[in-house]
Amino acid sequence: MKSKKLFKVTFLSQGKTLELYARHVASSALWGFTEVGDIVFDPPEGMVIDPTEERLREEFGNTRVLHLPIQCIVRVEEVDKRQPLAIRDAASGEKVVTPFPLAPPLRKP
Numbered sequence: 001m002k003s004k005k006l007f008k009v010t011f012l013s014q015g016k017t018l019e020l021y022a023r024h025v026a027s028s029a030l031w032g033f034t035e036v037g038d039i040v041f042d043p044p045e046g047m048v049i050d051p052t053e054e055r056l057r058e059e060f061g062n063t064r065v066l067h068l069p070i071q072c073i074v075r076v077e078e079v080d081k082r083q084p085l086a087i088r089d090a091a092s093g094e095k096v097v098t099p100f101p102l103a104p105p106l107r108k109p
Helices: 051-060
Strands: 006-013 016-027 033-040 065-069 073-079 087-089
Touching: 006 033, 016 051, 016 065, 016 073, 051 087
Parallel strands: none
Antiparallel strands: 006 016, 006 073, 016 033, 016 087, 033 065
């Protein structure tokens, strides 16, 4: 059985560049839009490790189909596997949400 296709969709929203993974990307029935459906998130595991993923899950977790204006889409890539998601400032490209450090910073005596 062939595995389902996986797409990485990068798009602009409210001054930020967002990345999502989805199983379905196609032209929308709404003229000038692209539909992104079956959005893929890592299964939640108790403690929040990736605040970017959690923030995107809060915003798009209950979305069946996302209709994006075509001028907002930066790129759509067909990929083999998921990578960590990113939310970046659209102008500078800097990450807006940074992951928590794994170890606390050392305090000087």
